[in-house]
Amino acid sequence: MAATKTGAQASATSEQTSKQILLRGLLQENPALRQMLGLCPMLAVTTAVFNGLGMGLATTFVLVCSEVAVSLLRKAIPSTVRIPAYITIIASFVTLVMMVVEAYLPALNDALGIYLPLIVVNCIVLGRAEMFASKHGPAQAALDGLGMGVGFTLSLVLMSAIRELLGAGTLCGIQILPSFLEPMLIMVMPAGGFAVLGMLIAASVWFEHRKDGVAHGQEDRPSQSLCAACPLDCGLADPSDDDCARDALVDRLEAAVTKANLTGKDSGTSDKGGEA
Amino acid sequence: MAEYASILFSMILVNNFVLVKFLGICPFLGVSKKFDSAVGMGAAVTLVMVLAIAVTWPLQQLLDAWGLQYLQTIVFILVIATLVQLLEMAMKRFLPPLHASLGVFLPLITTNCAVLGVAILTIDEGYDYPQALVAGLGAGLGFLLAMVIFSGVRRTLEDAEPPEAFRGMPITLIAAAITAMSFMGFSGVIDHLFGA
Numbered sequence: 001m002a003a004t005k006t007g008a009q010a011s012a013t014s015e016q017t018s019k020q021i022l023l024r025g026l027l028q029e030n031p032a033l034r035q036m037l038g039l040c041p042m043l044a045v046t047t048a049v050f051n052g053l054g055m056g057l058a059t060t061f062v063l064v065c066s067e068v069a070v071s072l073l074r075k076a077i078p079s080t081v082r083i084p085a086y087i088t089i090i091a092s093f094v095t096l097v098m099m100v101v102e103a104y105l106p107a108l109n110d111a112l113g114i115y116l117p118l119i120v121v122n123c124i125v126l127g128r129a130e131m132f133a134s135k136h137g138p139a140q141a142a143l144d145g146l147g148m149g150v151g152f153t154l155s156l157v158l159m160s161a162i163r164e165l166l167g168a169g170t171l172c173g174i175q176i177l178p179s180f181l182e183p184m185l186i187m188v189m190p191a192g193g194f195a196v197l198g199m200l201i202a203a204s205v206w207f208e209h210r211k212d213g214v215a216h217g218q219e220d221r222p223s224q225s226l227c228a229a230c231p232l233d234c235g236l237a238d239p240s241d242d243d244c245a246r247d248a249l250v251d252r253l254e255a256a257v258t259k260a261n262l263t264g265k266d267s268g269t270s271d272k273g274g275e276a
Numbered sequence: 277m278a279e280y281a282s283i284l285f286s287m288i289l290v291n292n293f294v295l296v297k298f299l300g301i302c303p304f305l306g307v308s309k310k311f312d313s314a315v316g317m318g319a320a321v322t323l324v325m326v327l328a329i330a331v332t333w334p335l336q337q338l339l340d341a342w343g344l345q346y347l348q349t350i351v352f353i354l355v356i357a358t359l360v361q362l363l364e365m366a367m368k369r370f371l372p373p374l375h376a377s378l379g380v381f382l383p384l385i386t387t388n389c390a391v392l393g394v395a396i397l398t399i400d401e402g403y404d405y406p407q408a409l410v411a412g413l414g415a416g417l418g419f420l421l422a423m424v425i426f427s428g429v430r431r432t433l434e435d436a437e438p439p440e441a442f443r444g445m446p447i448t449l450i451a452a453a454i455t456a457m458s459f460m461g462f463s464g465v466i467d468h469l470f471g472a
Contacts, residue, residue, distance in 0.1 A: 036445060039305070040389050044298040083386075084357060091350040099346065114396055119348045121389040123302060190296050191457040198442075198449030206441035253380045258312060 018143055025037070025147030029255075031124045032155040033204045038124040041115050042156060043193040049172045053158030056153025057113065058097045065093045065146035067133040071141035074134045086129045094119045125153060155200070159216040162173050162196055163187045280410045282466060283403075287414025289462040293390050294422040295455060300390030304423060305448060314427035315420070320381040322416025325394050327363065328356050329412035332395040333405055350467050360386045390419060400446070426455055 031037045038059070045055045069089045070077075075083045098116055102109050109116065119125065127149055133141040164170055167187030169177035177183070186192045291297060296305045300321065306316045332352050339345055364382040367375040385391060394415040398408040429451050438447040 037307075039301045040298050043301065062435065084354065087353055087357060088350060091353050095346055095349050098349070114393060114400065117396055118299075118389050118393055120349055120353050121392050127429060186457070189460065190298065191453045191460060194449050194453035194456055198424075198446040198453065201449065202439075202441045202446035205446065209441065256376060256380060258310075 018048045018140060021140055021143045022147040023142070025149070025151035026154065027151070028202070029148075030151045030155055031127075031148050032152055033201055035124075036201075037127055038152060039197070040118065040121060042159065043190075043197060044115050045112055046160035046163055046193065046196075047167070047188045048111070048164045049157060049160045050157035051108070051111045053153065054101075054105070056149070056156040058101065058112075058116065059119055059122060059124070060146065060149025061097055062090065062093045062122075063125055063128060063149040064142055065096075066090045066125060067128055067141040067145035068138045069093075070129045070133040071136060071138040082134065083126075083130070086126060086134075090129065091120045091126050099143060101120075105272055115153060124148060135275075159196055160202060162200075167192060241252055280407065282469075283407055283410050284414040284417075285469070286466045287411055288421060289459065290466050292418040292422055293394070293415045293461050294419055295305040295452070297393070297461045299393040300319065300419055303384060303388060303390075303454075304419075304426065305445070306404055307381070308423050308427045309430055311424070311427045311431075313381075313466070314375055314423040317381045318420030318423040320378045321385055321388065321390060321419050322413065324356075324360055324363070324382070324385055324388075324391055325410060325412040325416040325419075327359060327400055328391050328395050329380070329408050331355055331359060333398065333408045336399050348396070348399070353392055356391055356395065357386050390415070422455070426452065429455055 019061065027034075029035060032039065032042045041055050041059070045051045066086070066089050070086055073085070073089075094117060097119070101112070101116060128144060132144045138145070161171060164172075165176060167185050167189075169175060169179070169181060169183040184192075187196065281340045287293075293299045294301065303317055303321070332355060333353065335351060336348065339347060339351065360382050364375075364379050367379040367382075371379075394412055397415075398411050401411070403411055430448065433447065433451055436447070442450070
């Protein structure tokens with residue numbers, strides 16, 4: 001029943017697309033390394049493989065469940081209140097995860113701490129709900145959530161493996177590096193998080209360039225980070241699109257702020273008259 | 277008094293929300309290209325953080341009283357989102373000059389993890405109401421400080437010519453790593469100044 005409009009077209013390509021939807025999140029559109037979404041947990045919890053894996057799985061669960069729920073309700077939710085509705089749905093599943101982790105994995109609960117409830121504001125979850133789940137059926141939404149979630153988990157595990165190995169000399173708590181090598185403590189500290197993430201993203205860009213021969217090197221990566229936590233009514237399926245509403249907004253803001261500073265240097269806050 | 281000063285400065289320097297706790301990374305990387313917008317964003321986040329705590333802390337007392345702690349996440353995020361919307365509308369209506377400089381950033385921080393983060397953190401830390409408000413102010417000022425410093429770093433970064441693969445985000449993150457490293461120097465300062 002859902003597929004009345006584009007029935008023929010959808011059924012013709014559905015076999016291939018569902019596989020593509022699933023695999024897309026792993027490398028090509030990897031949420032953390034390619035789309036720069038969800039960087040906060042990516043940096044914060046990746047000090048040990050166990051934490052990274054736990055965070056990844058928790059996020060995957062929330063992603064899949066909330067995408068399916070949003071997809072099922074996509075016709076019932078009026079578009080004007082859809083963002084609050086999505087947030088409520090996501091927060092419900094996050095609360096569920098928090099309760100389970102608190103009850104059965106207290107060690108993980110302590111390690112993740114405040115970052116567990118903060119899955120609510122993880123840009124990936126709201127981003128996928130808005131960009132994908134609100135436009136597709138529940139089955140595809142589940143696949144998309146699974147693909148993105150596993151892609152995110154893989155990058156979390158990769159990053160935490162690097163940081164744990166270099167910073168503590170262990171992997172999953174098992175000593176790997178010989179003990180006479182002093183571990184680089186900086187790697188498990190905040191500064192190391194930024195550095196490792198920077199190198200990983202550079203590596204993924206380099207890998208991509210090698211694959212399709214440097215030609216597409218000029219994509220403007222920084223702009224993509226702005227889609228994170230973006231509540232704007234952008235409607236674009238792809239954050240790298242040139243018409244990104246938030247980019248336009250930020251440009252406008254910067255112009256407005258510069259102009260305000262130029263025209264009213266001293267009339268700032270005290271003078272409410274404001275000459276135009 | 278010393279207790280409040282200790283909370284304030286440890287939130288600004290030692291537990292800096294962006295560079296140490298990794299909250300609010302998205303606006304930190306997204307809006308720190310220009311000095312003016314970095315200041316505007318930082319001030320808007322500070323304002324919202326203090327207001328959010330002013331509202332969420334009493335709400336938590338209600339949730340505790342009714343045994344509804346598990347609703348914390350849902351209630352907080354919805355209250356904060358509503359608050360930001362109302363604040364923007366009120367500012368636009370009553371304080372147009374302030375709206376032009378601060379209000380325009382508000383839509384960008386509706387679902388900012390730093391704001392929800394500070395609201396939950398003050399509850400977890402067991403702060404009382406004034407302490408929680410001071411912590412919110414400190415977190416916001418710390419965010420502002422990080423934004424301002426980093427906008428300066430990025431200005432020089434624009435002239436740099438890193439290897440192809442490092443252009444854009446990767447080199448920005450490496451610069452953030454070095455900035456974060458400088459903040460590591462502050463750990464211990466607070467204990468020395470205000471007594472352990």
